[in-house]
Amino acid sequence: MNGTGACIVQRDFTVLLEKGHPGFEQAKNKLALFAELVKSPAMFHTYRITPLSLWNAAAGGQTADDVVEMLRCLSRWEVPGKVLSDIRMWMSRYGSLALIRTDGAPGMLYLEQRRSNPALLDQLETEPSLASFRLQRDGFRLCFPAVFRGQLKQEAARLGYPVIDEAGYHRGHTLPVALRGVTGDGQPFALRDYQEAGVDAFAGRVNPAEGQAGHGGSGVIVLPCGAGKTIVGLAALERLQCETLILTSNVTSVRQWITEICQKTTLTSEQIGEYSGDKKQVRPVTVSTYQILTHRTKKDGDFQHMRLFNERDWGLIIYDEVHLLPAPVFRATADIQATRRLGLTATLVREDGCERDVFSLIGPKLYEVPWRELERTGHIAKVECQEIQVAMAPSLKEKYEAAQGREKFRIASENSRKTAWLERLLRLHEGRQILVIGQYLQQLAEAAYVLQAPLITGSTPQEERVRLFQAFRERQIQVLVVSKVANFAVDLPDASVAVQISGSFGSRQEEAQRLGRILRPKATGEKAYFYSLVSADSREQHFALRRQLFLVEQGYEYKIRRDEAIFQDDAAQSEVL
DNA sequence: TAGCTCGGAA
């Protein structure tokens, strides 16, 4: 009855998964459905089961029985009864409250109780944090003004009660649009099966009878870098045939969306607007940045550009890179819950812990393809990850020991012995396109000097960047050293080797982004390599583990190599690699 | 009015 027994389920809702266990792979895939990875030290992965991870599982069609059965099957010992009963409790809450329309009361909505828990509505009715929403008891429902739709869902989720929103959406102004099936340069293209499945998950469940309450219509789709998230957005646009607002993280991305819409849909460029610092076009399809929305006037601190949400009758809002969505945009989003919302991201993790607000205001996770799955099907390159632990020179180690907590990190990050390793790695992968990525300008300048490679930082003029990117694409340059610009530059060329020499504290998101730089499938089908250089026995090593979490959760494995043990013989090693 | 440089913001 104990099944594979690869896991130990603890009373505090953590699950330890033993790395060497024969059932490891299977267990990992199962756990990914309802738990999140929080630590991955040497022997065990530590997962945590949270209300949010269970609600997302429920939204994805898992039942409490499914989860309980999986956990029993994976667990080495009897699963604590409290854990099982709490899982049932949390999962039963998903679906026990729904928002629906009222029949004859304009501007009002019902919060309806779907499962028997007689005290629940009483509890909500008297809950202080819900007091301002003017809840009125009406049998098994609470009636309240529709303007509180978003805030109520947000607050209820905080209280531990997710609300399924079936109050429906307004259609928005109609916009006839079709995918053209060819790109601008005449290359044919069609939706890949997983892209199609993603759109189905978002729009397929929309009730076609307008005015009727329907499921779906808002939520998040998670696809790896380079898997074609934009296409999924365009396909959603085609399904819904309505005017659409697209929000994204920077102007380069704004322009890329516009280019793709022009190439791949029947819309003309006059129908597509850019709303940025440069231009303030508001057109049937408008693409804008989060940054301009959060910009406040000098005089009274008004969010003047938030008006964009109401300037046209949008039927759909696409939140690109939804993991970056800033707090003021959450607030504005709470007020437009009758508009369909599609969140797109490669990493639905936030370092500020606002995942729950994404869940309540954008919607649940509707669809996800694990990164390794796309690797298997050849849509992204196979990658080998290595963490190389580089010893500090004795003098540096001394300095490190003497330093304060936060200085320690920087000293370890800038360990100059990393440069020597860089040279060896470059020799090993000679002839391939290599990106060296780091956090500190001085360190990067040193690396660029030693490698005799060009350096791109924030202060590199735009034309110079374009020129270098072009030369790199054409293989006139093999090695490019880049700073944090690599995190934002949408136009950074692909490479097949990336070496990270330093990074910001524990950013899982940044690590994923950097790995994303080498994911485009290689023509020859060869592997890509991702190296992370870390000072051995330092705080940096600790943060490196945290950085890797998301990718480990996605199924990537980091081979750990200690300083001395590697490259004693480069030739022999290259066969291993 | 287009094309800059600069400081502030998050």
Add this chain to the structure above:
DNA sequence: CACAGTCCGAGCTA
């Protein structure tokens, strides 16, 4: 946890 980078808008020049 702070460094680096981005974007916006204002103020300037031509």
